[in-house]
Amino acid sequence: MAVPEDTSPQRLAQIRAQLDLLAEHVDADTLSGRIAELDEEMQAEGFWNDTDRAAKVSAERTRAARKLEAFRVLEADVDDLEGLAELSEEDEEMQAELGQQVASVQDRLDALEEERLFSGPYDNGDALVTVNAGAGGTDAQDWAEMVLRMLMRWAEGRGFKVELLEASAGEEAGIKSATFRASGENAYGLFNAEQGVHRLVRISPFDAQNRRQTAFAGVEVAPVIEDTGDVEIDSDDLQIDTYRASGAGGQHVNKTDSAVRITHRPSGIVVQCQNERSQSANKDTAMKMLRAKLLERQERERQELIAKEKGETLDVNFGSQIRSYVLHPYTMVKDHRTDREMGDAQRVLDGDLDGFVRAYLLKAAA
CATH class of the missing domain: 1.20.58.410 (Release factor)
Structure with a gap:
């Protein structure tokens, strides 16, 4: 009632x-x-x-x-x-x-x-979201795919256009990594709340002895920038490789030799795109992804410097654990930044993230 x-x-x-x-x-x-x-x-x-x-x-x-x-x-x-x-x-x-x-x-x-709550220069624009499997072997790769599904469903539920740009399949199940673009108003500002490490506790479906396992998946978020003048990239700093697209992604990922991987040597950042129809289109998209990730790194370093000058510590590192999803021996999702909890873990995994995101944004603004 x-x-x-x-x-x-x-x-x-x-x-x-x-x-x-x-x-x-x-x-x-x-x-x-x-x-x-x-x-x-x-x-x-x-x-x-x-x-x-x-x-x-x-x-x-x-x-x-x-x-x-x-x-x-x-x-x-x-x-x-x-x-x-x-x-x-x-x-x-x-x-x-x-x-x-x-x-x-x-x-x-x-x-x-x-x-x-959106005051950043790129908050109202599109977002590039990358999910990486962390520690935990096959469980982590399966968990990374679950996180990818959760984030994409949340984006679609908010009316964003979602485009999967690349996905690297795991050895047995799940994914090693995947990147998608969420296009819509305030996409970057919203997805920023999901950046960090997501932790899963459950009975492993890949363990013959049905033991409880902990797995981790990392989420990186970068703004999509159309003005290429925002980030200078020296072509000599780039290593560009082409390969055959394969693995996760199904009909959304191109299965030709046109996939492109770009490594930015000074930063160690690696981006790849495999969903476009031509090698040149994949390269253009990959370059946009690289600019976005370099810009996000610059902004993070700037925020850390400001915090240091104020005598504060700013926990914005990729390694910061933001949320735990417990499926055994009880079900609970808890955000460690805001202490917000929800007992219906499946509802969260199906994309119900609004409450967690809003709580984080309100705390960050305060």
Whole structure:
């Protein structure tokens, strides 16, 4: 039986206070002015001749208009709550409608508040997500594939376009590594919350004695950058190899000799792409992946330097364990950064990550 939504005056006051805080962030007047500026630019002669610039301006205009419309509708709905509350005092049907409206308003407030948490220069763009099997042998490779599925399902559930770029199959099961691109608003800002080591505890399906095993999978996240001037790469620093694509990925991965692997010698970063139809297309995509990973490394080093100057320690290393998924002797998923827990581990593995991500973003912003 569903728990009735809290419609008390105190709850309505909390909603009003939350809206007032968001109003400062949204700044409807400034946003409206920016939309007018973009409209003027889009109407200028020759605007559509520069397709790259036109695409960026058009995308910004769409995001700004959507945000402004969402806020104005939300503002009107919050205003209506007080009147609805008065009418519901003597009408049970109106009480139920008020409960539904409060729940709807809260969901939209939370969604807008989530956007407020993205302040990084690349947070609102696309993300390159790489999953690597860690310690644990076949169990780790199987676990890496489970993490890949979890993250891709979460991305698809949020409406992102998901494109698997490469996947290297494990010896017996699972994957050694895989990289996909999540395209959509705030993809990088959201996926940043999943960066780190994910730990699994379960009865191993690969152990004849049915012993409990611990396996690890690492998640790396990098922003997709279209402006290649952001990162300088010397061609002499690159080792470029071609090979036949094979293994995990099924119909989504090209099975020709066109797969490309690029090694950046100074950093040791290795990227590969095998889903495009030609070797040149795979090389172009791999170079974008390399730029993204170099940019992410630069940003991480910059944050570590700032933290050091402030006398703080910043745990942003790939080796930091962020979450544990326990399937035996009980089921529990726990995020070690926020202490958020969920008993339904299968629900999380099926892509229900919103609660964990939002809790982390709120703590990081605070």
